[in-house]
Amino acid sequence: MxxxxxxxxxxxxxxxxxxxxxxxTRHCTLTHSDITAELFLTIGLSFAYDKTNEMRDEVRGEWVSKESSILFYVYLAVDNDTNPIQAAIRDYIFRKELPLALEAIRYGDRKLFEVYPKLDNCHIIVHFIAKCPNLNKVEDYGTFSKYNTLN
Known part of the structure; x- marks a missing residue:
């Protein structure tokens, strides 16, 4: 990573x-440049599809209220209509880089966490979206406190 x-x-x-x-109603869209390694976090009332590209390698996240809890849902387009080998490679890369992406979202939106410190204890639920059944998964990635590494 x-x-x-x-x-x-x-x-x-x-x-x-x-x-x-x-x-x-807060939505986060994290994109990046493969050339410069820069990260771009857009926070709005909806996902920033205008900032994404055909590769669909962005990390999208939103705050959701479910059963009296607040959760942060993350959506990753794993297979992107590609072949199974490419899908497996994308899954591997997403899993490798996801901790960095979550750290970037936590850092970029740090003022929200300062005002509402309990959000650091909210669970991050990651949706790996794929047509291939063995890659189409939903996983708990812990809480944002795990990704608050720059304190």
């Missing part, structure tokens, strides 16, 4: 979202 470098992260807040509000 690569090491998160805050200086490589750019954050954009879209209309209707501030660094500390809202929570439940």
């Amino acid at each position: 690569s090491q998160f470098k805050p200086e490589k992260l750019s954050v954009e807040f879209r209309d209707g979202v501030t660094p500390s509000n809202p929570i439940l």
Whole structure:
């Protein structure tokens, strides 16, 4: 896994979202540049599909209220209509880089966590979306406290 470098992260807040509000309608879209290794976090009331590309290798996340709990759902397009070998490679890369992506989201949205510290204890539920049944999974990745490494 690569090491998160805050200086490589750019954050954009879209209309209707501030660094500390809202929570439940807040959507995060994390994209990157393969060339510069820069990360781009867009936080808005919906996912920033205008920031994504045909590779669909972004990390999308949203805060969800479920059964009196707040969870952070992450969506990853694993197979992207590719062959099974490519899908397995994408799955491997997503799994390898996901901790860095979660750390970037936690850092980029740190003001939200300062205002609502209990969000650090919310579980991160990752949806690996794939047509291939053995790659189509939902997994608990722990809480954001695990990805708050720059304190």
